[in-house]
Amino acid sequence: MLKTAPATLTKYFAVLALGLLSLAPAYAQSSKIAWLSSERIYNESKLAKAAGDKLAEEFSRREKAVQDLAVRMKTVSEKLEKDNATLAEAERVKRQKEYFELEKEFQRRQREFREDLNQRTNEERAAIAEKATRIIKQLALTEGFDIVLQDAVWASPRIDITDKVLAALDKDK
Numbered sequence: 001m002l003k004t005a006p007a008t009l010t011k012y013f014a015v016l017a018l019g020l021l022s023l024a025p026a027y028a029q030s031s032k033i034a035w036l037s038s039e040r041i042y043n044e045s046k047l048a049k050a051a052g053d054k055l056a057e058e059f060s061r062r063e064k065a066v067q068d069l070a071v072r073m074k075t076v077s078e079k080l081e082k083d084n085a086t087l088a089e090a091e092r093v094k095r096q097k098e099y100f101e102l103e104k105e106f107q108r109r110q111r112e113f114r115e116d117l118n119q120r121t122n123e124e125r126a127a128i129a130e131k132a133t134r135i136i137k138q139l140a141l142t143e144g145f146d147i148v149l150q151d152a153v154w155a156s157p158r159i160d161i162t163d164k165v166l167a168a169l170d171k172d173k
Contacts, residue, residue, distance in 0.1 A: 031146040031147065032143075032144050032145050032146050033145065033146065033147050033148075033149065033159055034139075034140070034143070034145045034147070034148045034149070034159050034160075034161045035148070035149045035150065035152055035155035035156075035159050035160055035161065035162075036136065036148065036149075036150050036160065036161050036162040036165055037150070037151065037160075037162045038129075038132075038150045038151055039151070040162050040166065041128065041129075041132050041162065041165060041166065041169065042125055042128060044166055045128065045132075045166050045169045045170060046169070046170045047127075047128050047131065047169055047170070048124075048128055051124035051125075051127075051128065054124070055117065055120055055121060055124065058120065059113070059116070059117055059120075062109075062113050062116075063113065065109070066106070066109050066110050066113050069102070069105065069106045069109060070106060072102065073099070073102045073103060073106050076095070076098065076099050076102055077099055079095075080092075080095050080096065080099055083095075128169075131169060131172060132165055132169060135165055135168045135169060135172065136148055136161075136165060138168075139161060139164060139165065139168070148161070
């Protein structure tokens with residue numbers, strides 16, 4: 001009796017699962033599904049374009065400073081290469097040290113710039129996502145969607161609500 005109980009229980013769950021699976025198509029046929037492309041929301045909405053402009057303005061001075069440092073580093077490197085054969089050992093070591101310090105400073109500033117830009121981009125995207133989520137929930141309630149999917153491999157244009165969300169986001173801006 002003890003050895004057959006787990007086998008019976010397993011069979012019971014298998015039959016239960018098959019029964020539920022047989023009901024799934026009927027439920028799925030009565031469900032209303034929608035899909036949207038979050039990438040389009042982040043790239044095409046007026047909010048996203050405004051955020052991109054805001055970030056470009058916010059980071060333009062720092063980006064220019066990093067680029068200027070790169071140019072300075074290249075100039076120092078070329079001068080060191082050109083003069084390397086004629087320099088005294090002490091002067092060559094001094095210039096190499098200057099170049100390596102400049103390179104370290106460049107890498108540090110470039111890394112900080114990328115990290116800060118990524119953080120601000122994520123903050124702006126989160127604000128857009130929050131507004132889009134509110135609109136999606138409202139749209140789901142008014143149009144009676146049971147589920148709204150995003151970023152599927154493929155979805156029929158018939159269930160794509162991206163344009164509706166974009167229009168509402170742009171109006172809400």
